Structure formats: structure tokens, C-alpha cells
Amino acid sequence: MAPKSKEKPKTSQPPPAIEDLFTTLDRHINRSEYEQAVKVADQVLSIAPAPADEDAIRCKVVALVKDDKIDDALSVIHSFHKLPIDLGFQKAYCLYRQNKLDEAIACLRSRERDSETSLLEAQILYRLGKTDACVDVYQTLKDSEIETAEVNFVAGLVSAGKASQVKGALETWRIKPTSSFELAFNTACSLIENGNYADAEQLLLTARSSFLSSHHCQLFSHNIFAFVNHINLETLTDDGFADEDIENELGPISVQLAYVQQVLGQTQESTSSYVDIIKRNIVDESSLAVAVNNLIALKGSKDVSDGLRKLDRMKDQDSQIFKLSQALDAKLSQKHKEAIYANRVLLLLHANKIDQARELCAALTGLFPESVMPTLLQASVLVRENKAAKAEELLGQCADKFPEKS
Template sequence: MRSTISWRSWKRCSRAPGRTTSKFSRSPSKVWSFCEENAKCDVFFACVVLAVHPDDPDALNCKVVALINSDSFGDALAAIDSAGSVVDLKFEKAYCLYRLGRFAEVLQILQGVENSPGVLQLKAQTLFKTGDLNACVETYETIHREFSIESSEVKSNAIAAYVSGGRSREAFERMRSMQVNPKTLFELAYNVACVLIDQGELSQAEEHLLLARRLGQEMLLEDEYSEDEIEDELAPVTAQLAYVLQLQGRATEATESCLAILNRDLKEKDLPTLAVVSNNLAAIRKNKDASDSLRKLEVVLKKDADGKRLQFPEALGQKMSINQKEALVYNYFLLLLSTNKLNQARELIPSLVEEYSGSSMPVVLKACLSLKEGKIDLAEEVLGEYAEKNSESTVEPLLLCAQARTTAGHYLEAADVLRKATDIRHMPAIVATAVDLKERGGDVQGAQTILLESVKWWEDSMEETRDEIVELLLHEAAKLKLKTKDFAGAAELYERLAKSSSSKAVGLEAITGLVSCFAETDVAKGETFEKQLPDVKVVDASKLEESSVVPGGSKTIQANVEEKPAEEKKRKRKRKPRYPKGYDPENPGPPPDPERWMPMRERSYYRPKKKDKRTAQLRGSQGAISRDTSSSSAVAAGAAGAAAGSNGPSTSKPAETRGGGKNKKKGRR
């Protein structure tokens, strides 16, 4: 049942733009005049001041900021709550909640704070974390419009929001308006590469990623990082380069890059990069080495005590987007199916339905499980109910539903399901599949309707490739009408194709189709179109029969080629033969053996030597007597004794035993 899930390409996830490593990330633009190295000292002195003056606003502010700089966000939040209304620390409280992953409370607090560049940037980053990417983009547009900030960090985060929100085309326009120069900052080069990946410009994306890697190396070398530390810090760039190689079809290089990253043991340093690389490696391998891919994903995905719910580590859950989390869960589930761990997969379904209620992923995974178990009707039922409830559902459930109905032999219903995928219903591959399903189901008229609807849609579209696709669809529609002997309809389509096509080859195909159509209905009109076809060279059959074919080739050589006169032919020079030394050609002697080149055993006159029969009786080690010899001698002795017994009495002497006591050698005293 492995083929039941092979239709769905394994989900790959690009490294999240904007958020790279801890060394390159930037906090919201709130400038504090305290050094992080002295944060603990600042906390101590602030506490000393507060012990004397508990309501001193400067001391309270100093303590909170020092706790934030030392990454003690829980203690900072407790200090803010204990301060009460003595000092306004709403922004600092929102930032602490942001770092603790309590995003809903952050947005609630920021509603009562006056807009400023720092507040808006914190709001935008919070919206980015919650997955509300459109609102995030609008917030960055407000920052750019109202405050005209030239900060490279803000520009980098704005580009990341556009890319993550699927608005990469707008990102290009925004980059021009913001005058983005990717050579100035590591994050900018990285995020511009993400934009190019989303646009399919993979070669340029690879160049920008290499630029980002070089800028990052220069920054870290200035901070006196070692080579191993630099490789660890730049692991996200390496992961994104591997993703680009994967998209380019260079699977071997991508696999080597992913394995090199996984061998660096980034579990404690950069868990999000480790998760992305493990996921992409599983997407490259697919069903190959499924057990190893599953073990690598289990490093970043844990189950609860009951084993019925997947949990993300805290360091991972806060830094990954919702799409990336769905990709991880999706591929983990597919790996469970590939390794035949169906019970574990079945136990995860209820929790996935609960956690991802707004996504189609749980429905798709439940259908995949049913198909794996051979329950095609159940999978069809689940996907059909979802398609009915969600008229604007995503493509994945509809494609899987069409596959299930095709497997069950319901071809017409499968074609109808494909037509519900409005986003891709007019794509050439989907149109070809739907037409084939209609033909299998016997609805040829429905197949023709699908082709003509797609022709009209592409004629009205503004795509660059619309002319080529229209020609392709018209040609297929005409062939289908010709196949069903609708000569008039086929002739009409071929005429449209001949008039609209700018390609000479397509025009000739259309005229050929017209000749085929009018040959059945209007011969005279067919002859007029036949005159538009290029002349065909007439081959004389008799000359063709006289020609011979060159062995191993396709060219022919005429047999009746005029031979040149004998005098014109170049005469070959006769050379005197050279004989071996001492050889007399007039008295050559007996002819040499014609079988001299053959092994002796294969020659006709070979006779093997006869073996001596006496040697066959001598067996065993030197001096031993074989049993056959002793028995024959015993028989001979018995016969002789019998002969002697007839003349007188026989005396018998007992046999002496070997190794008697008298002959035993004495040892040294």
C-alpha cells in the first residue's frame, strides 16, 4: 500500500526568513544604556536603591531592563507586576511576554500603548509568530509610511513578512522602494535569497546565500570566533543552500549537505535549523531509509506520556512558523505509515484534529491512513465530506479524494472532484487527467466540454505561456472530436488553430487535420487544403528495390554505380613476401600441424596415459599395508597352511604384541 501516499510530494520547508541565529537576531528598537555584561551588577545596585526608596521609578526601570538584558524574563515580569503604577512599563512587559511565547497577551497589552517604531515592530514580530502574516505586512507598511525608518533590521524583517505571507512579488517592489542593498547586512542578503527562492530564481538565490555566508563569516571573524563556531552559527545558511540544491534536483549534493549539518550536533545550539534539515532530508529520501529519517525527526518531535499527542520543545515551538510545524507533523506521520507503525499513527489523529482544526492536514492524514489500511471507501467518504463542507478547500484533500475515487473505479466522480479545485482546474496536467477520467467513464462529451472551457479560460488569461497552452488544448480537442467522428467540429477547431498559430509546424499539423476531416465530408475542399501542404518527394519503387542498405546504418548505396575503367584504378604495388630464417619456399617440407594452436587435450590425436593398476593398491602413509593386501596375503597363507597340514601337524605361534615391556626404553635416572 506504499503507493497510496506516493501521490503527495513530501513536504519541504525552507528555513524561516528573518530569524537566523541568535548572533544575528535583533531585539525591538528600544535603546537602553546598560551593558549586558554588567546586567547582574545593575540588578544588584537597583535592588540596593529600592531597599531604601521602594518607589524610585529610575531604580525600578533599571532593575527591569537589567533583568531583560540578562534574559531573566520571568523575574522581569514579576518586577513589573510588583511596581504597579509607579512607572509605565507596558512596553517592557509586552516584550517579556513576547520572549516567553505568550503572544495573545502581547497583542492585548500593545493595544493600549501609543504607536512608536519600537511598539509597531514588536507588534509586527508578534503577528509574524502567530501566523497573521497579512496584518504583519500591514504593520511594517505603517512603519515605513509613517516613520520612514532606514534601519536595515526593520527592512529585513519586512521582507521576511512578505515572503512568509506568500507575497514575494510585492516584496520585490517593496525592496525597490526601500532601496534595499543586500551587500550591506547579513540578514538582508539572507532574506533577499528567500524572496528569490519563492520566485523560482534559484541560481540568483544561491548567489545571495553565498553572499550572506561570506558576510556572516566576516562578522564572526571580527568577533574572534573559531572555525567550528562559525560553522555552527552559519548552519541556517547552509541549510538554506541545501534546500536550494534540493529544488534544483541535485538530490545527492543536498543529502550530503543535510547530513553534514546533522553531524554537527546542533540540538543544544540551534534546534530550529536541526528540525528544518531533518524534515528536508526526509523529503529528499521519501520512503528510502524511512526508519533513519523517522529517528532524526523524533529528536525534534516528542510525544507525551500517553503517546497520543506530538509536542514541540519550547525552543522550537516559539521560533518556527505554523507552516513549518505542519510540514514536520505531516512528514512524521508519513514516515510512520512508511514504517508500518499504523497503531501509532492512528493514536495521533484525534490530537491533530484538535490542534489543527483550521487546516486540511488532519483530514488528509486520516485519509492516507485509511488508504494504507486498504479502506478506500472510508477514505473517499472522509474526503468527500470535507470537500462538501469546505467549498474553497485547499488542493491537497481534493487531489487525494480524486485518487481514492479513481482507485475505487469511480472515474466520473473523480473527474468532478478535480474540477472543484478552482486554483488548478485549468492547468494542463489537471485538464489532461480530467479528460482521461471522463473518457474512461464513457462521458466523451464531458471531456470535450472540459477542453473547450480550458481553451476559453487560457484565451482570457494574461499568462506569458497562454498562446502555447491554447494551441495545445485546441489540438487535443480537435483530435478528440476527430476520434469520435465529429468531423465538422474537428474541422472548425483545426481552422482556428491554423489561423491563430504562429508556428509553422503547428500550422502544418492543423492543415493535415483539416485534410483528414474534409476527406470524409467535402473532398473538393480537402483537396484545396492539400495543395497548401509542402510537396513530397516521389520515390521510384524500382530504384528503391535496387538500392542496398549499409549494414549498421540507415544510408542506402545504389547498386548500379558506374565502375571506373581498369586503367583509372590505382594499381597496388606487389611486395616480395618475407619468409622466416632458414625457410626454403621451394622445399617447404611437411605442412605444419593445423591443431598446433589448440591445447594438447583438445587435439584429435591426443591419447591420455594409462594409469598403473598396481599403484592403486598402495594407499595410506609410507610403510602402511592396505587391508586388501593383508587380507589377500592372509588368504594365501591360509591356503599354504592347509596344504602343509595335509602332510603333518601344524604348530601355531601366538602373535607378538607391539611395544612389549622388554623393548620399552628406559628413562634417565
């Protein structure tokens, strides 16, 4: 029997050069192949000399954030917290995305002020409803190279109740409101706040046309008319939108145009526009919520059950009483949230669900401590309960607490 030939010893393949891995990593990120990018970053970290390669860690965190895996990104940041690597900005951004706004702002306080940090700080302040502070930060970005600074600055002015200052601010910044569709949209919001609905409508239509022409696309033949003061701080960065994506990105403009129709008394047209937007079920939850709320306001006491069902879809399913979902709570402005909660209470009163209305009113005081809206709603509930004297007493206390709003 012939002797067996000896097997040649297997030679292990040498690991690829770090330079090659980074080339691959860069290619994956540029192609939005974030899952593959994370794997390559892990390869780098497995062979990188101690301490672990800082660039690979940053790339991994960025890829996870881009892939909307915020929890995973934070885990990576925490796992390397003992290394001399500054990931404070990335951590703050992740906390911002998780709507942990107080933690996010605290994370930024120890950082050196630069344009990137200031921009994130301003966005966090906006979410916190600290619009005056938000505007102050954006003022410092006037001479920065951040493209979205003027867009968000105008949004902040409108939210801070300073819509009348927008025109002067744009002149100071030497920027035309039509320079981008986002800026045109936010400037139109300021015109609406100032009661200049005709010019607002024209600017919204200009914003819509600007978006379509810049992306070389056309919409489906939907009715595009609609809106209420929905101000979006996020800006578009991607090209090549599909038709459905375009519909979603145009959601805020569509809703705002419908709102203009509504305040101009074009009830039938605005109702049709809101219904069309809701039927399309656009991905932009905040615009959809505003459309639903405005339609409920238009219908008043009609279709109360349908209105309550529509609002139920916005509810945090784990909450016993009506509470907006975490996603909506993070995206909607205080003004929009107040309007939705107020309409919920009014619908409950129309449906004669007094106990639920009273319970919700009690919760609103904590949600909107600087607003008179909870007190006005509580007074409405008391009147329905034939407690007019108590309602009058409550309103008197509110007038003493908020003399400037009485």
C-alpha cells in the same frame, strides 16, 4: 590588672551616592554583567526615595531580560504594578519571549503607537501566523529608524505568500538586497519561493560572505551548502563571535543552500550537507530541525526507524503523542511545523504503526485548522486501512470546505 580599653564605637559607612550607583549600573550593563547589574539596581531601590526609582526598576528588568531570566523579569514588573510606572512594553516583550502571544498582543493594545511598540507587535503577529497583519504593521515602519524593519518586512512578505512582491517592496524602500546579510538571506528565500533557485543560491552565498567579512572571521573547513524556507526575524547585534558561534549563526544559510541543492536534483550533495549540519549539532534548533526534516524527506521510506528517532528528539517529552517542544513550536513557521508533522505521520505509516498515525492525525486538525494537510494525512491512513470509500468521502468534504485549495 590594667583596665580594658574601651572599644571605639563602629561607625556605619554611608551608602554610596545614587549617582555613583547608576554609573556602576551602566558599566555592568555595557559589559553584559547582568547579574551584577541586578544587584546594583537593588542597591539603588533600597535607598531610593519613595516611590521607588523608576530608572532602577527599568534597568533591573532589562538586565534580567538580557540574562534570559524572563520569569524573574515578569515578577519584578508585577511587584511594581501599583506604582505609576509604565512597564507595559517590557511586560509584553516578556510574554512574547514566553510564547504567551495572545497575552502579549493584548498588553500592547492599550499602548500608544510608536516604532518600538509596532516592531514588537509585528513580531508577535508573525509568530501567531497572522502574516498579512504583520506585513501591514511593517509597512508603517518604512520611514522609521529601526534598522531591522526591512529585514523583517521581507520575511513577513515571504511568509504571507507574497514573495513576488519583495522586489518591488525593496525598490520602494530604496534598499538593495545585499545591504545586509540578513536582508540578502530573506530576499533569497523570496527567490526560492518564486522558483528562481540559481539567483537564490548566489544571494545566499553573498549573504554568507557578507557575514564573514563583517565579523572579520573565517569558518572551519566545513561544507557550507544547504536549506528550506527558514526565515529568521532575529538579527545579529554582537561582534566578536567565536568559530562555533559563527557556525551557529550561519545555520539558516547552510540549511537553505542545502535545500536549493535538493530542489535542483543534487541529491548526493544536499544529503551530504544535511548530514554535516546535523553532525555539527548547531545551537539554532529551528535550522537543525529543518535540516533533519529535509533529510528525512530526501530518504523517503529508507531508514524509517532512524527518521522516527531523529524526530523524537524534537518532541515535547511531557506529551503522550508526538508534539513539538515548546522551544521549536515558538521558533518554527507554520509551514515548517506542518512539514515535520506530515513526515512524522508518513514515517509511522511506513513503519506500519497505523494506530499512532491515526492518533496524530486527529490532533493535527486542531493544530492546523486552516490547512488541508491534516485531511490529506487522514485520508492516507484510511487508505492504508483499506477504507478507500471513507477516504474519498473525507477528501470531498475537504474540497467543499477549502474550494480554493482543492
